Amino acid sequence: MKLLCPKEITASVTHLDLEALWRRGIRGFLMDLDNTLVGWDSDQLTEEFQQWIKRVQEDGFKLCLVSNGIPSRVQRFAAEMGIPAVVRAFKPRRRPFYKAMQRLDLTKSQVAMIGDQVFTDVFGANRIGIYTILINPLSVKELKSTRFVRKIEGRMLRRFVKKGWIPSEAVLRRNGGF
Ligand SMILES: [Mg+2]
Known part of the structure; x- marks a missing residue:
């Protein structure tokens, strides 16, 4: 159960406290793509996110995409951002996370997974003890199958709040219909 609980919940990547993460020893981010950096139905990285990616790199963080999405699409975005990508990741399998750490030359205590x-x-990153950050999905318009997953996610998150694992405000702020 605890393996499903994120260490941190935040509205979007731009809301991350980079200094706090740096102090924690984090030097790299394993990044989900769809609905984390771009809407799953979008072809464009927003100006705001382009700036954010530049900024974190200037701050000394390394980035790597880890995505289950369409490989050509993931590669295109990775090239645009100038960062490596692990495609056909099949998260929550463990292998893609190890691969990404290898690409960044960082250990599991030095990276955070953002998705x-x-x-x-x-779940995938928690399985190997990586620090996990859950952000709100960018696009509320989602596939039916994803909407179903969201419902279960919502239920889980509320249970984590009851257990005192995560703060209730964080879950309230999360969109997706609950
Ligand atoms: Mg995603």
Whole structure:
């Protein structure tokens, strides 16, 4: 159960406290793509996120995409951002996370996984003890199958609040219909 619980919940990548993460020893981010950096139905990285990616790199963080999305799409965005990507990741499998750490030459205590889904991004990274950050999905318009997952996610998160694992405000702020 605890393996499904993120260490941190925040509205979007731009809300991350980079200084706090740096102090924690984090030097790299394993990034989900769809609904974390771009809407799953979008072809464009927003200006705001482009700036954020530049800024974190200037701050000394390394980035790597880890995505289950369409490989050509993931590669295109990775090239645009100038960062490596692990494609066909099949999160929550452990392998893609190890691969990404290898690409960044960082250990599991030096990276954080940032993503919008509990069952792939959070669960996969928690399994190997990586620090996990759940962010609100960018696009509320989602596939039916994803909407179903969101419902279960919502239920889980509320249970984590009851257990005192995560603050209730964080979950209230999360959109997706609950
Ligand atoms: Mg995603």
